[in-house]
Amino acid sequence: MRDPDAPRLPSSPGFWRSPLRGPWLTSVLGLVLLVGITVLFVTGLVSYAAYNPNLSPVNDKTPDKGILGFYLFAWPTSPHWLYRLNQGVHVTLGITMIPVLLAKLWSVVPRLFALPPARSLAHAVERISLVLLVGGALFEFVTGVLNVQLDYVFPGSFYPLHFYGAWVFFAAFVVHALLKMPTVLRNVRHLREEKNDLVSPRPAEPTVSRRGALGFTGGASLLLFATTAGQNFDGPLRRTALLAPHGGVDPGSGPNGFQINKTAVYAGIDAAETGEDVWRLVVTGRTGTVRLSRTQLAELPQHSGALPIACVEGWSTSDQWWRGVRLRDLAALVGHDDDPPDVFVESLQRRGAFRSAALRANQVADPRSLLALHVNGEELSSDHGYPARIIVPAAPGVLNTKWVTRMTFRGL
Amino acid sequence: MLPRRLTRPRITLGSPVQLLLLAASFALAAYAGVRLLADDWFGVALWFVGLALLHDLVLLPLYTIADRAIVGGLGAVRRREWTPYVRVPAALSGLLLLVWFPLISGRVDRRYRTATGLQADVFLARWLLVTAVLFGGSALLLALRVRRAAQHRPPAAR
Numbered sequence: 001m002r003d004p005d006a007p008r009l010p011s012s013p014g015f016w017r018s019p020l021r022g023p024w025l026t027s028v029l030g031l032v033l034l035v036g037i038t039v040l041f042v043t044g045l046v047s048y049a050a051y052n053p054n055l056s057p058v059n060d061k062t063p064d065k066g067i068l069g070f071y072l073f074a075w076p077t078s079p080h081w082l083y084r085l086n087q088g089v090h091v092t093l094g095i096t097m098i099p100v101l102l103a104k105l106w107s108v109v110p111r112l113f114a115l116p117p118a119r120s121l122a123h124a125v126e127r128i129s130l131v132l133l134v135g136g137a138l139f140e141f142v143t144g145v146l147n148v149q150l151d152y153v154f155p156g157s158f159y160p161l162h163f164y165g166a167w168v169f170f171a172a173f174v175v176h177a178l179l180k181m182p183t184v185l186r187n188v189r190h191l192r193e194e195k196n197d198l199v200s201p202r203p204a205e206p207t208v209s210r211r212g213a214l215g216f217t218g219g220a221s222l223l224l225f226a227t228t229a230g231q232n233f234d235g236p237l238r239r240t241a242l243l244a245p246h247g248g249v250d251p252g253s254g255p256n257g258f259q260i261n262k263t264a265v266y267a268g269i270d271a272a273e274t275g276e277d278v279w280r281l282v283v284t285g286r287t288g289t290v291r292l293s294r295t296q297l298a299e300l301p302q303h304s305g306a307l308p309i310a311c312v313e314g315w316s317t318s319d320q321w322w323r324g325v326r327l328r329d330l331a332a333l334v335g336h337d338d339d340p341p342d343v344f345v346e347s348l349q350r351r352g353a354f355r356s357a358a359l360r361a362n363q364v365a366d367p368r369s370l371l372a373l374h375v376n377g378e379e380l381s382s383d384h385g386y387p388a389r390i391i392v393p394a395a396p397g398v399l400n401t402k403w404v405t406r407m408t409f410r411g412l
Numbered sequence: 413m414l415p416r417r418l419t420r421p422r423i424t425l426g427s428p429v430q431l432l433l434l435a436a437s438f439a440l441a442a443y444a445g446v447r448l449l450a451d452d453w454f455g456v457a458l459w460f461v462g463l464a465l466l467h468d469l470v471l472l473p474l475y476t477i478a479d480r481a482i483v484g485g486l487g488a489v490r491r492r493e494w495t496p497y498v499r500v501p502a503a504l505s506g507l508l509l510l511v512w513f514p515l516i517s518g519r520v521d522r523r524y525r526t527a528t529g530l531q532a533d534v535f536l537a538r539w540l541l542v543t544a545v546l547f548g549g550s551a552l553l554l555a556l557r558v559r560r561a562a563q564h565r566p567p568a569a570r
Contacts, residue, residue, distance in 0.1 A: 064445075065447070068444060095511065098415075098507070099507060109468060109472055119426070122431045123426055124423065125434045126430065129434055131461070131464065132437075134464045134467075135464040136465060138467055139459060139460050142459075142463055145511060146514060149512065149524075150514075150527060151519065153513035155456050155458070155459055156451050156452050157451075160447070160450075161429075164444045164445070164448035165444075167444030168444045168445050171440035171441040172441060179430060179433065207499075208495075208496060212496075216500060219500075220503070220504055220507055223507075223508070224507070224508070224511065227508070227542070242538045243515065243535060243539060245524070245528070246530070247532075248530070249530070251530050252529070259528070262527050265526055266526045331509075400508060
């Protein structure tokens with residue numbers, strides 16, 4: 001069976017024998033990635049803006065971003081599911097795109113070994129750019145996939161790595177898309193049957209058609225989608241997310257049973273600090289400082305609203321029914337009657353990146369923004385932030401500070 | 413001795429538009445790259461290049477060899493047409509393992525459990541279950557196909 005003339009080196013075109021490789025397959029996969037990765041990049045930038053990094057250093061994990069933050073804007077509070085949708089799309093689509101990325105890389109692998117390494121200066125520079133393209137794509141997908149599984153093995157903090165890595169990758173991605181677009185369109189439209197270096201000169205007997213291979217890639221994407229997307233919904237849909245980090249079941253039952261990002265134990269909350277006799281909310285503003293016990297907070301006008309918890313990791317809950325004091329009422333309590341300013345919120349939390357967070361004036365002013373004491377008709381559980389937590393429409397989960405102890409209203 | 417200019421290889425420039433586009437791309441990549449490398453330049457560079465090498469020189473050869481083993485093995489027992497029934501469930505199961513390896517392997521067990529309040533040991537069982545369903549479904553389809561082929565085969569053929 002063995003062919004004695006078979007090329008031994010991957011630099012020889014005859015080494016690569018799959019009859020599937022060719023310009024059509026690569027072009028179709030490239031077009032899918034063009035759409036998918038563009039959506040991933042845009043939703044990623046939107047997610048970054050949702051943290052309001054320009055508002056306060058505590059919200060900003062990338063203080064040296066420079067012009068890369070050129071597009072930042074005051075994050076809105078409507079629609080209240082904005083962050084939930086954006087982040088659900090970002091993470092779910094990213095996971096769904098993995099088979100397409102792998103198939104695309106497989107389809108062009110002979111070129112990695114092609115000789116001569118460069119035909120011209122422009123070609124040499126393009127190949128260097130491909131290091132950023134392939135390395136960048138894998139870096140973005142791998143850091144994202146690891147982060148949602150809480151596997152923090154990457155070299156540094158997730159936010160700067162994923163954000164700056166995205167820009168390096170996207171720089172190479174845009175120019176790659178521009179340079180390849182004419183070829184891709186020609187191949188897909190079949191105006192001219194192109195034979196290029198990807199077509200094996202000594203193809204093996206096919207075991208599957210090109211359409212079959214494309215169908216398999218799509219099926220793999222569909223499988224990943226079907227076992228991931230459900231982690232954005234409560235109830236039976238969550239059970240369909242078999243392998244996603246927040247799929248399957250809820251951590252508890254009853255009103256406080258919904259998904260938790262970080263438990264009280266993980267955050268280092270000591271029950272002795274949250275007791276009725278000990279815990280006080282310290283509110284500071286224009287007219288000074290007010291200290292409120294939980295009973296006093298409960299005597300202030302209470303308001304309700306249905307809002308979701310949506311995490312950067314791409315999972316979310318359906319709307320929960322929160323009840324508590326409006327943030328703007330708390331601002332009014334310390335002298336900001338008409339025009340509430342920004343607020344700096346601090347938690348009892350000992351560890352973790354977002355134990356303090358800043359909210360912008362528009363978030364404070366929204367009547368749905370609460371310092372919640374109750375959820376779904378019951379006291380908050382310690383894992384959901386007892387004695388009191390922030391809940392703001394459309395804000396990323398970590399900005400909805402739990403175990404709040406201090407709120408400082410001022411222009412940040 | 414040949415004149416000096418004839419011994420030097422000719423370097424062609426290529427498309428100037430392409431060079432300009434690439435220059436712009438490198439400028440932006442450098443601006444972000446400086447910031448990406450600011451904290452742990454060696455670690456990040458290692459990850460960037462290492463992931464590309466790991467994919468091209470380890471992952472891709474590994475699944476290629478596995479696929480050839482399937483095709484070759486079935487070919488040796490003259491069942492080459494069964495290839496997709498083994499290849500598809502194996503590839504899908506492998507893909508799920510690749511993506512969700514930290515959860516399935518249990519390497520983040522403790523952090524996952526204390527952070528989320530969820531059970532961490534369910535993922536291995538779920539992955540095995542999905543794998544069983546994939547292979548089981550595939551076997552069922554193959555059995556149907558073999559049966560249909562046997563029914564349609566003229567009696568004289570054998």
